[in-house]
Structure formats: C-alpha cells, structure tokens
Amino acid sequence: MRRRSEIAESVRIAVESLRMNLLRSILTTSGVVVGVVLVVVMGWTIGGLDAIWEQTISIIGKDMLYIDKWSWSGGGNWRLMEARKDITLRQAQLLSERMESAESVMPVVRLWSGSVVRGNTSLRCGILGTTTEYGQTSSAELSSGRFFTSTEDYQNAKVVILGEGVAKSLFSGEDPIGQTIKIISEPYRIIGVIKKRGFLFMDFVDNQVVIPLESFRSTVGMFERSVSVGIKTGNEKMVDIVRTEAIGHMRAIRNVPPGQDNDFSINEMQAFDEQVKNIRVGIWVVGMGLTILAFVVGSIGIMNIMYVSVTERTKEIGVRKAIGARRSSILMQFLIESAMLCVIGALIAFPIAQLIVGSARFLAVDVLDQEWATVVSPLIPLDLLGIAVSVSIVVGLAAGLLPALKASRLDPVEALRFEQ
Amino acid sequence: MSRPIIEISNLVKRYEMGDEEVYALRDVSLTIGTNEYVAIMGPSGSGKSTLMNMLGCLDTPSSGTYLFNGENVREMDDDDLAEIRNREIGFVFQTFNLLPRATALQNVELPLVYSGSSKEERRRRAEDALTRVQLADRMTHRPNELSGGQRQRVAIARAIVTAPSIILADEPTGNLDTKTGHDIMALFRELWQAGNTVILVTHEEDIARHAMRIIRLRDGRIESDTTNPDA
Numbered sequence: 001m002r003r004r005s006e007i008a009e010s011v012r013i014a015v016e017s018l019r020m021n022l023l024r025s026i027l028t029t030s031g032v033v034v035g036v037v038l039v040v041v042m043g044w045t046i047g048g049l050d051a052i053w054e055q056t057i058s059i060i061g062k063d064m065l066y067i068d069k070w071s072w073s074g075g076g077n078w079r080l081m082e083a084r085k086d087i088t089l090r091q092a093q094l095l096s097e098r099m100e101s102a103e104s105v106m107p108v109v110r111l112w113s114g115s116v117v118r119g120n121t122s123l124r125c126g127i128l129g130t131t132t133e134y135g136q137t138s139s140a141e142l143s144s145g146r147f148f149t150s151t152e153d154y155q156n157a158k159v160v161i162l163g164e165g166v167a168k169s170l171f172s173g174e175d176p177i178g179q180t181i182k183i184i185s186e187p188y189r190i191i192g193v194i195k196k197r198g199f200l201f202m203d204f205v206d207n208q209v210v211i212p213l214e215s216f217r218s219t220v221g222m223f224e225r226s227v228s229v230g231i232k233t234g235n236e237k238m239v240d241i242v243r244t245e246a247i248g249h250m251r252a253i254r255n256v257p258p259g260q261d262n263d264f265s266i267n268e269m270q271a272f273d274e275q276v277k278n279i280r281v282g283i284w285v286v287g288m289g290l291t292i293l294a295f296v297v298g299s300i301g302i303m304n305i306m307y308v309s310v311t312e313r314t315k316e317i318g319v320r321k322a323i324g325a326r327r328s329s330i331l332m333q334f335l336i337e338s339a340m341l342c343v344i345g346a347l348i349a350f351p352i353a354q355l356i357v358g359s360a361r362f363l364a365v366d367v368l369d370q371e372w373a374t375v376v377s378p379l380i381p382l383d384l385l386g387i388a389v390s391v392s393i394v395v396g397l398a399a400g401l402l403p404a405l406k407a408s409r410l411d412p413v414e415a416l417r418f419e420q
Numbered sequence: 421m422s423r424p425i426i427e428i429s430n431l432v433k434r435y436e437m438g439d440e441e442v443y444a445l446r447d448v449s450l451t452i453g454t455n456e457y458v459a460i461m462g463p464s465g466s467g468k469s470t471l472m473n474m475l476g477c478l479d480t481p482s483s484g485t486y487l488f489n490g491e492n493v494r495e496m497d498d499d500d501l502a503e504i505r506n507r508e509i510g511f512v513f514q515t516f517n518l519l520p521r522a523t524a525l526q527n528v529e530l531p532l533v534y535s536g537s538s539k540e541e542r543r544r545r546a547e548d549a550l551t552r553v554q555l556a557d558r559m560t561h562r563p564n565e566l567s568g569g570q571r572q573r574v575a576i577a578r579a580i581v582t583a584p585s586i587i588l589a590d591e592p593t594g595n596l597d598t599k600t601g602h603d604i605m606a607l608f609r610e611l612w613q614a615g616n617t618v619i620l621v622t623h624e625e626d627i628a629r630h631a632m633r634i635i636r637l638r639d640g641r642i643e644s645d646t647t648n649p650d651a
Contacts, residue, residue, distance in 0.1 A: 319517045324506020324534040
C-alpha cells in the first residue's frame with residue numbers, strides 16, 4: 001500500500017520534473033535515441049537479410065547438391081581448381097547410375113552467353129542443357145507450359161523453356177508458348193516459362209533458357225565443357241548422406257587415389273549459409289558496437305543530468321526526508337525519473353527508426369525498383385520495440401543508480417540547509 | 421505534569437571540524453509533556469538549531485539519551501527515524517519549504533503519501549487540514565499563487581495532517597511581516613488549545629512570548645527553563 005502510493009508519487013514527480021525541463025530532457029536522451037534507433041534498424045536489417053536469404057535459397061533449393069569443377073563460394077585454391085580435369089558427361093552418367101540415396105541425378109551443361117533471337121530482336125543469355133529430372137527441382141518451377149520429357153531429350157527435340165527475364169525481353173506480355181525462337185541459329189519451339197526466381201545477386205537465373213541435353217550437344221556442342229552434376233536429395237535431412245555417397249562414387253569414377261584431395265567441388269546452398277551467417281555476424285557486431293557506444297555515451301549524459309537534478313533538488317530532498325520519506329523512497333523517485341528519461345528516448349527513437357526503415361525500403365522498392373526488397377518488412381517488428389524499451393529502462397536504471405544513491409543518502413539536516 | 425513525549429537527559433552533540441571537536445550541545449536535559457507550548461530561544465550559535473534537529477529526529481545525539489514517547493531515538497536507524505518523523509512530528513520551517521510545482525492540496529498530502537494512506541483518505545485528511553488553517557478556498561493553488569502567510573498556513577496544514585505528537589516550528593514567522601506573523605502565531609495558539617504539543621524555535625522575544633514555557637540556550641547548555649509569566 002505504502003509502496004503503491006510512493007510509486008504513484010514518484011511517477012508524478014518524474015513527469016513533472018521532465019516536463020519542467022523538457023528541452024533539457026530531450027537533449028539528454030539523444031544518446032539513448034541513437035542507441036535505440038541503431039538497435040531497431042540493425043534488428044530490422046538482419047531480419048530483412050534473413051528474408052532475402054530465404055528467398056534466395058529457394059532459387060536453388062536446400063535439397064540440391066552440385067558437383068562441379070569449380071567451387072561456387074570462391075573458396076579454395078584457384079590454380080588447383082583450374083588444373084582439375086573437366087567433369088565429363090560420361091562421369092555424370094556413371095554417378096547417376098551408381099547413386100542410391102539420391103532422388104535424382106542430372107547433368108547440367110552451360111553456355112554462359114549465347115545468342116537467342118526472335119524476329120529482329122536478339123538477346124545474349126545463358127543456355128543450359130540438362131535432362132528431364134531438372135524439371136523436378138525448384139530451379140525449374142514453371143509459370144506456364146511444361147518441362148521437356150525424357151523422350152524429347154532422347155530424340156534431340158528442339159524445345160526450349162525460357163527464364164522469366166528472357167520471356168519478358170523477347171515477348172513482353174505476349175504468350176510465348178508455342179512460338180519459335182532461334183538459339184545459335186537453330187529454331188526451337190517454346191514449351192514452357194520458368195517462374196521469376198532471380199533475386200538480388202542471383203539475377204542470372206532468370207536470364208537463361210533451358211534445353212534438352214541432346215539438343216545442347218547438337219546446337220552448342222560439348223567441346224571443353226565441364227559438366228555440373230545436379231543431385232536432388234529429395235529431403236533436406238538426406239543431404240549429409242547423399243553428399244558422402246556422391247563423394248565416394250565420384251572419387252572412384254575419377255580415380256582419385258586414397259589420401260588425395262577431391263579433384264571436384266561439392267556445391268550447395270549451405271556454402272552460402274556460412275557467408276550469410278558471416279554477414280549477419282558482421283552487421284550484428286558492428287551494430288552492437290555502435291549501439292553499446294551510443295548507450296554508454298547516452299547513459300553518461302543521463303547520469304550527468306541526474307546529478308544536476310539531485311543537486312538542484314537537494315532542498316526538496318531534505319523536505320521530503322523531514323516529512324517522512326525513507327531512503328528507499330528517494331532512491332526510487334530518482335530511479336523512476338531516470339528510467340523515464342530513457343523511455344522517452346526510446347519513444348522518440350521509434351518514429352525515427354520507422355522513418356529510416358520505411359525510407360530505405362521505399363528507396364529500394366519504389367525508386368530503385370529492386371524487386372528483391374519487397375520481401376523485407378516495411379515496419380519495425382514489434383518484438384524489437386519491446387526489447388528496445390526494456391534495454392532503455394535498464395540503461396536508465398543503471399545510469400540513474402549513482403545519482404539516486406547520492407540523493408537517498410543525503411543528510412536531511414544538510415539538505416534542508418542547502419541554498420541554491 | 422502531563423505524560424512526557426520528549427525526555428532528554430545529558431544530551432551531547434559533537435561535530436568533528438578537522439582536528440577540532442566542536443560541541444553544539446553539551447549536557448542538555450529536558451522533558452516536554454503532551455499539550456505543552458514551548459519556545460526554545462537563544463542567540464545564533466547557542467545550539468538551538470541543533471537541539472531542534474535532535475527533537476525533530478533529523479539528527480541523532482553523540483551521547484546521552486533521547487526518549488521519544490518512551491522509544492530510544494539514539495538506537496534508531498535512518499528508516500526508523502524517517503517513520504517517526506512522518507508519524508510523530510510536524511515540521512514548520514522559516515522558508516515554508518513547500519514543493520513549488522505541487523498544489524496546496526498535494527503539498528499537504530505528501531506526508532500521507534509516505535505513510536501509505538489511500539488516495540481517498542489522503543484527499544479527505546488534507547482537505548480537513550487546509551480547512552483548519554482557513555485555506556479551504558485555496559486548495560488547488562500553487563505556492564507561487566499564494567501570499568507568504570498563506571504559504572506558511574499550507575506548511576502548517578502539512579505539519580498537522582498526520583496528527584503528529586509534536587509540531588516543531590523553526591522561526592515560523594521569520595519570513596513574514598509583523599501582522600501576518602501575528603496571525604500565524606494565533607494559529608499556533610489555536611492548535612495548542614485544540615490539544616497539540618507545540619515547540620517553537622526562535623530568537624525573537626515577541627514570538628517566544630506566545631509560548632507557555634521558555635527554554636533559553638547559551639553555548640550549548642540550557643541557561644534557563646521558565647514558565648512564561650505573560651502567557
């Protein structure tokens with residue numbers, strides 16, 4: 001009961017004192033404002049990064065492994081990889097025959113830049129040759145039409161599936177299904193269009209066309225082309241088992257002596273997971289560093305102003321003690337005031353953070369027309385607000401502790417005698 | 421004699437000033453009973469402020485005993501002292517010492533905040549107290565909207581709101597003109613007549629003359645302790 005009336009009184013005093021010194025209070029909280037803005041914007045950025053990454057991962061699929069001459073992540077020794085022998089179509093076929101744990105295995109060959117022509121419009125884009133199994137992977141989800149069949153592949157049928165970017169460039173709105181384009185001077189009939197998948201730095205996946213492997217062989221040719229072997233594990237949990245099996249077969253197929261390193265790379269989205277994790281940690285470390293700095297500076301400012309407040313109100317403290325305020329009452333009064341200062345800081349920070357977050361997204365989506373940014377939330381997440389408020393209360397209590405202790409320990413006789 | 425509230429014997433207050441020991445009070449013994457009206461007088465440096473701080477439980481003696489309603493003040497810790505000040509003692513200061521941003525009503529409610537009364541009870545008792553000092557029509561005014569005399573009345577209302585055992589007034593008319601000072605002294609007399617125990621600390625003979633008993637201090641000792649013939 002006593003506590004409750006004292007808390008109410010403390011809050012009333014704090015509000016009054018903050019209102020009397022409004023400008024001073026607001027200036028004092030600037031460190032906390034910066035801290036809270038940083039926390040919120042950082043949290044939002046990491047959240048956005050995760051959302052973008054989720055989207056990116058779905059381009060290739062978490063259940064896919066690729067065996068390549070090159071490592072995607074750019075890790076490893078470039079010269080050593082350069083010296084590796086190409087992976088041949090024959091090796092890919094052997095692997096396909098031997099793999100037991102995988103759902104499907106498909107060879108993929110690429111021409112990074114080939115010409116595709118419709119009427120007078122020509123376009124340079126990637127040309128990808130593969131087998132019908134590729135149609136089952138998340139890289140080949142169709143928005144219209146169908147994927148080619150194994151028979152079409154076998155028969156060297158000149159059919160093509162367009163990436164979304166290619167369809168847009170050549171047909172802009174028209175339905176491309178059934179139409180014909182020329183790939184390196186050979187006419188191909190369009191049977192399907194792949195959904196838009198491109199994302200951020202993965203734009204190239206939309207700017208390619210997919211044709212049957214046999215057609216690739218006849219139109220583009222296989223000379224000096226290292227094959228990439230796609231392995232669909234069918235299940236994320238199977239990735240480890242499938243990887244181990246594939247490495248074993250591949251070493252046998254390529255005659256890698258025991259004790260020697262693999263002369264091929266296993267590429268998977270997990271490799272990027274590591275990089276994204278690093279970026280995440282990077283943002284977190286830098287953000288946390290700045291945040292802590294801001295809060296430290298902010299709490300010093302608050303401590304300072306609380307000392308000023310205690311000194312200004314020495315006489316008032318004396319009066320309160322004379323009429324029966326306990327040490328704890330005075331302590332609480334100043335702690336509440338200091339915590340409130342910080343909460344005000346947090347409240348000022350939210351609209352600022354929202355403005356920053358909102359403008360960043362607006363800039364990316366509406367001005368720069370970056371479609372990938374649409375998956376990032378335009379609003380500050382609510383849990384971040386909760387965290388920010390809690391953190392600022394803690395900072396306020398910590399910063400106010402010494403001044404409040406000083407106030408609570410004032411000798412009432414001395415305090416009453418104090419004149420400004 | 422009436423039941424004693426304050427029983428002081430051989431009270432000493434010593435301060436360390438560098439290497440020197442300064443005696444503010446040396447061997448003071450004194451008893452004050454209920455419904456007495458006492459003035460403590462003395463020139464500056466006589467120890468009357470120190471004695472007032474002791475009586476008001478704002479400070480504790482270096483040696484000697486101080487029994488307040490039979491309880492030994494010297495053995496109390498800060499919180500006990502705060503509680504006894506809250507419950508048993510009503511302070512009236514020379515400079516009023518009201519909270520400038522609080523209304524008269526809020527100022528008078530303050531001791532009840534620290535004693536934990538309910539909001540309704542606080543309001544009711546504060547209104548009663550303000551009515552007793554004839555400020556029923558000024559309850560929502562802030563100190564800067566009140567005259568000096570009115571401010572001191574608010575302070576007196578704050579002092580009596582907890583129905584304390586003693587009202588302790590330190591130069592209560594020191595900042596008031598003579599006419600207003602007389603009004604305030606009349607109010608103290610009224611409170612005394614209503615059964616309160618009033619202790620005035622003053623250096624003005626005119627003011628001390630209102631009390632029934634005058635205790636004179638000099639150099640930290642009681643010089644005289646007499647019944648006021650004028651009263």
